Amino acid sequence: MRVLILCGLFIDRNPDTAVFIKRRLMIQKELIKEMDALAVNDIDSYMLRFLKNLFNRSSSPDEAASQNRTNDAPFIHFLDSRRTMLHRVFPVLNEKRITSVLRKHLQEKPDIIHAYWVYPHGYIAVKLGQLLGVPVIVSARGTDIHTHPLKHSHIMKRTLFTLESSARAVFVSEDLLKKAMSYGFSGRNSVVIPNGVDTSLFAIRNKSKSKEEKGLNPGLPCVGFVGNLVTVKRAESLPTIFGAVKDRIDSQFIIVGDGLLRTDLEKAFARRDLDVRFAGQVTPNSIPEYMSALDVLVLPSRNEGWPNVAMEALSCGVPVVGSNNGGIPEVIGDCGIVVEEGPEFEERFAEAILCEIQEPVPANKCRRRASNYELSLSVTKEIELYKEVFEEASANR
16 A cells, blocks of 8 residues: 655754654654655745745745755655745645646555645645545644635635545544534544654653753742744733732743744733743754643643644643633643633633642643553554555445
8 A cells, every 4th residue: 555645834844843743754654664755845936035024924945945954854755846926826826836746756656645734735635636546635734724714715615625525534633623514514524633642752750850950940830831922822911821820829931932922922021020931942852851840831822723732741741721722622631721712811821820730630640641642543543544545445446
């Protein structure tokens, strides 16, 4: 059985991006010898980079920078493709660009195509599968369902076509599946397979020692946030939340990550006279060290598909306080507190953190929950799905 994995928007040569996907693919490659993983590496034209910089929008790297990166995932074939302003303005041209790149690379006909993003990659995979007579599995991961389809009717139409036309539509959470069905997706071919966590990397460590190593006070509870400092994560609420906690109990705070809101956050913390440690962007392998120093991880996000960071915290024995949005409640379970949206959200969120500090969920209980989502288990479920779809396709020929 030859499987072709078409990676999504979040995969590139940067060793610090999409680490959980790369680890997942690495395990799959060991179990499926005939597996190819392709990633179209968008290289913005000079004009497109200029316009993005002008409007402060993130841009893909230039050609030299991209090709000179060390590929930490040799099992992924990166296909460089230049993207112009026309590709950004006209989605059909962008679809043709990606399709052309894939067709040029494809040497052998696969038995199954699995796309790790709904649009445009999943849509292109479905079209390619129809052309080759090959079943396609599409994985929906979060933003490709709860955000992108709402941007344009063109994206919504193709998203629904992709989900309905795939042999299986895989969702990382029940909530994400419900969101797709609210758009009109039938759900008849849906499967829910949550992202897995590497429990060997994210493990329980000595908390006092972990705090000391990070320059924190071992005698004080530590509340932390790990993620991008953007509005979808509701990072702008951290000063209010942390301030309310500090008013009630002597505590310390750390933020791991970076983003557009960092400068504003630093100013807001200064106005509140709150001493908050900013660790900035750290390497993926060092995140468990920071996780282990926390007493509570906070995740007040406005939307999440399946928050890997929350499961990583649980695997380190750290309880989570999160909002009731997206897949957050599914991850937290009974190993933390879920805060409902509504009036006085920040105050209620801070109260939940205080409850967790005063009566924490035992570390071993958090760890046991995380062990149910071990990375190898989710990989095994995907491989079983491949076999199931392959057998169905063979029977129908």
